[in-house]
Amino acid sequence: MEFDPYNRTELTGPWAGFAFLGDRLITPEGRELLPEDLAWLSLTACQAQEWRRIMDPLRGKPAGPPQRNHCSAGDSKVVDVATLMARRQRRLSMVMADPGAEPPMAADTKTGPKPRAGG
Template sequence: MSQMDPHDRINLTGPWAGFGFQGDHMFTPEGHQLEPCDMAWWSLTCNIAREWRLMMAEARPRPTRSLASGKRCATKDSSVVYLREYVRIRRERRLGMGDPGAGADVSNVVHMSRGPRRPQRV
């Protein structure tokens, strides 16, 4: 039976190729060293990445079928997603904002200001 010395570098294989362990640390393929406490954030990072992928997939135009050939063809801008515009539209839908329409009343919101400023010393 062979013994593994935890101070020898152990390289992982398969989809984890390039990652490795040595002592109490994990190493990335780029050579970054990860402490055990750093790994507590993996779940959050994976969830953020998953949400990003879903948001980008929703923002992309769907491919359409060409009537003549029956093949799927993407629209001209299918690879470009304008994130700022997508997030603005999504926020407006969620908050019920957007174009109020022709029959909407003018808002009577008063914007407060600080008043006149004193002269500043130079």
């Protein structure tokens, strides 16, 4: 396959529907992406993979292994969203399990100055 930057080059196989036109990658939806637009593509793909891993058990599908080989955080601290969601769910279920518990206090919804006392 010879690349001509002035003619549209259609991709095949798993990339079918994508094409190159000059310095742009054309998506199947017709969006044109410049090279600098792809700088965050890896991060976006890692977020999508992690979201699928977290949501699959909720959909009744077995969770796949985390994609740490491609989406490593290096020296950064990684927050496991699935663990945070499970903790939150446990807290909420404990609160809901006590029917005699006082409801949480709501914030004062009135805005503006408060009326003066004794006036």
